[in-house]
Amino acid sequence: MSAIENKYTLLKPELRERIDDEHERKRSQFLRDYYENTGRPWIHFYPRDKPMHYMYPADFEGQTWTIESQWNHYEKCPADAKVEEQPEDPLHGFNEGHCRVNNEPHEFDITLLCDSPRIYQIFNFISDHECEELIKTGHKTGFKRSTVADSADVDPTRTSETVWVERHLNKAIDNILKRVSDTIHIDDSLLNMSNAAETLQLVKYENNQYYNYHVDYETYRANSRYITFLMYLNDVEAGGQTGFRNAHCWDKGKHHFAVDPIKGSAVFFYDLLPDGNADDRSLHSGMHIKKGHKYMTNLWIYDKCFYQDCILHGETPREEQSEATDPKKRDPNTCEAVHTSRCDKMQDYLQECKEIRQAGPDNTDYGEL
Ligand SMILES: O=C(O)CCC(=O)C(=O)O
Numbered sequence: 001m002s003a004i005e006n007k008y009t010l011l012k013p014e015l016r017e018r019i020d021d022e023h024e025r026k027r028s029q030f031l032r033d034y035y036e037n038t039g040r041p042w043i044h045f046y047p048r049d050k051p052m053h054y055m056y057p058a059d060f061e062g063q064t065w066t067i068e069s070q071w072n073h074y075e076k077c078p079a080d081a082k083v084e085e086q087p088e089d090p091l092h093g094f095n096e097g098h099c100r101v102n103n104e105p106h107e108f109d110i111t112l113l114c115d116s117p118r119i120y121q122i123f124n125f126i127s128d129h130e131c132e133e134l135i136k137t138g139h140k141t142g143f144k145r146s147t148v149a150d151s152a153d154v155d156p157t158r159t160s161e162t163v164w165v166e167r168h169l170n171k172a173i174d175n176i177l178k179r180v181s182d183t184i185h186i187d188d189s190l191l192n193m194s195n196a197a198e199t200l201q202l203v204k205y206e207n208n209q210y211y212n213y214h215v216d217y218e219t220y221r222a223n224s225r226y227i228t229f230l231m232y233l234n235d236v237e238a239g240g241q242t243g244f245r246n247a248h249c250w251d252k253g254k255h256h257f258a259v260d261p262i263k264g265s266a267v268f269f270y271d272l273l274p275d276g277n278a279d280d281r282s283l284h285s286g287m288h289i290k291k292g293h294k295y296m297t298n299l300w301i302y303d304k305c306f307y308q309d310c311i312l313h314g315e316t317p318r319e320e321q322s323e324a325t326d327p328k329k330r331d332p333n334t335c336e337a338v339h340t341s342r343c344d345k346m347q348d349y350l351q352e353c354k355e356i357r358q359a360g361p362d363n364t365d366y367g368e369l
Pocket residue numbers: 203211216230240241242243284285286287296298
């Protein structure tokens with residue numbers, strides 16, 4: 001048991017009760033005020049701050065932003081170029097068979113598709129070669145039947161196959177994540193496991209496969225997924241859209257909104273609202289593949305940081321789970337140790353984020369820490 005837990009249990013019962021009552025009183029008051037002021041129920045954990053990371057505004061239909069990223073597209077190096085003749089990648093060192101298209105930054109538009117939930121789309125975000133490299137790395141690492149959330153069990157609500165791919169396995173993947181960082185204005189160092197992001201997840205759907213409606217945020221603690229960043233790696237012959245059945249885009253009432261999985265495109269949406277509440281309209285699904293197959297990736301970024309509550313769930317962190325999917329075989333001691341070190345890291349992380357936030361662009365609307 002940790003020192004903090006020890007201290008808590010040693011509190012006199014009446015004092016502990018008073019603290020709990022006071023917390024409950026504040027929480028109830030907050031829930032009432034929130035509903036009165038916004039017309040929405042507060043569904044997230046209480047208390048929780050506004051997201052500390054950048055969030056794009058959602059002012060009008062079709063609103064666009066142009067981004068320039070120095071992490072431009074990788075293409076396959078020309079077949080006739082000997083490795084030693086291939087230009088060294090000025091950004092990444094030795095190119096490993098990936099050649100940059102040119103030395104210009106990659107310019108692309110982000111377009112707002114819906115304001116509730118906030119959904120944004122980017123065409124030509126990744127090159128054909130990068131799509132192929134992702135798929136190739138996924139197969140090399142090994143797809144397995146998908147599981148849901150932190151559970152290690154297969155679930156009929158998700159029939160696809162998935163694999164976690166570490167960004168350092170392939171420079172093309174690392175290059176893509178750096179581009180993602182430029183896109184969503186989150187420092188690249190945070191897009192690593194144990195900082196703000198989970199490892200990139202690749203998903204493969206065959207004909208008739210799907211992922212039923214679900215949300216990506218968690219409300220049992222303040223720390224939560226805040227953005228879901230999807231990239232589509234092939235064109236699907238029919239079906240396979242990402243569906244949002246609770247969307248209310250521009251107050252047009254509730255309707256089903258669906259985004260086509262277009263090869264090379266990216267779609268991202270916020271799981272949280274700018275005030276820190278969870279956005280229940282972000283409910284989404286990977287719709288049935290009616291013809292063909294679909295490869296895509298998920299990148300989930302947390303506010304404020306990513307760590308798993310091993311103690312709460314009695315589970316081992318995901319990177320250590322591969323050989324120990326049976327909950328009985330998991331070692332809670334390893335888990336607690338890793339969990340604690342992640343919590344320690346969180347302090348540094350928060351300091352780092354604060355510095356990034358202070359150095360951010362002047363017109364950036366960051367939430368309060
Ligand atoms: O396949 C899709 O389009 C959505 C995937 C998804 O929702 C997920 O993996 O969380």
